[in-house]
Amino acid sequence: MNKKKLVLVVCGAGTLTSVMASQGVEEGLKNNGVKDVEVKVGRIDDIERFVDRISVLVCTMNIRTKYDFPVIRGTAFVTGDEEAQEDIINQIVTYLKENE
Amino acid sequence: MEVEKLFQEKHIMMNLERETREEVITALFDKLYASNSVKESFLENVLKREKVYPTGLKIKNFEIAIPHTEGVHVNESTIAIATLKTPVSFQCMEDPEEEVQAKIVMMMALKDGHNHLQMISRIVKMFQKQEVLSGLEHAETEHEIINLIQQYL
Numbered sequence: 001m002n003k004k005k006l007v008l009v010v011c012g013a014g015t016l017t018s019v020m021a022s023q024g025v026e027e028g029l030k031n032n033g034v035k036d037v038e039v040k041v042g043r044i045d046d047i048e049r050f051v052d053r054i055s056v057l058v059c060t061m062n063i064r065t066k067y068d069f070p071v072i073r074g075t076a077f078v079t080g081d082e083e084a085q086e087d088i089i090n091q092i093v094t095y096l097k098e099n100e
Numbered sequence: 101m102e103v104e105k106l107f108q109e110k111h112i113m114m115n116l117e118r119e120t121r122e123e124v125i126t127a128l129f130d131k132l133y134a135s136n137s138v139k140e141s142f143l144e145n146v147l148k149r150e151k152v153y154p155t156g157l158k159i160k161n162f163e164i165a166i167p168h169t170e171g172v173h174v175n176e177s178t179i180a181i182a183t184l185k186t187p188v189s190f191q192c193m194e195d196p197e198e199e200v201q202a203k204i205v206m207m208m209a210l211k212d213g214h215n216h217l218q219m220i221s222r223i224v225k226m227f228q229k230q231e232v233l234s235g236l237e238h239a240e241t242e243h244e245i246i247n248l249i250q251q252y253l
Contacts, residue, residue, distance in 0.1 A: 012153025013170045015213040016220065017193070023221050041214060061153045062196055075194045079159050080228030
């Protein structure tokens with residue numbers, strides 16, 4: 001049984017920037033017809049907790065650790081840079097499709 | 101999270117003169133602490149967060165900062181705003197090696213962001229607008245700022 005894919009969106013406090021980014025990512029995925037993906041908001045400590053389930057990690061801060069899944073900067077959802085936002089969504093959609 | 105409590109004149113400071121980001125953060129905290137909107141622990145945690153996860157942002161023509169920390173240090177959700185007489189440097193969220201010269205600093209004291217996604221989204225999107233940031237920078241009274249926000253929120 002396939003578990004839903006997980007896109008984890010994190011920031012330092014888990015309260016503000018990750019909320020913005022997760023909203024943007026959810027909307028973007030929906031607009032691209034991507035289903036069966038869970039978008040979750042968290043803090044940097046949650047990465048370890050979900051490390052086995054994460055397909056894509058979106059973060060609004062600098063993360064130096066290398067993981068098996070792509071780590072994408074989501075600050076464009078905080079600054080309102082629409083072009084960069086589209087770019088982020090495309091990266092996520094492409095990766096999810098290629099790794100179905 | 102009540103909208104009227106989110107933006108209050110007593111949490112706004114205009115032409116604030118401070119030299120360092122720590123001083124700006126402290127000045128904003130003082131306002132929020134005076135109104136009992138945040139706990140004493142809020143200051144130390146915002147300063148700590150800012151060092152590790154900086155909040156400086158470039159929003160097209162404007163450079164701002166949005167210091168904040170976890171909701172557990174907040175009593176009642178509200179946002180303190182300071183326009184600075186002289187820009188103060190904050191490290192950039194996108195690239196901590198870079199600095200922004202913030203002229204507007206907004207201290208977001210949010211109790212539980214997870215349960216108010218729509219509201220937070222509206223607030224941040226409002227502050228992404230050049231007209232709003234320009235209005236904040238050029239406002240002459242706290243009342244003007246409140247009106248501006250009410251207009252755009």
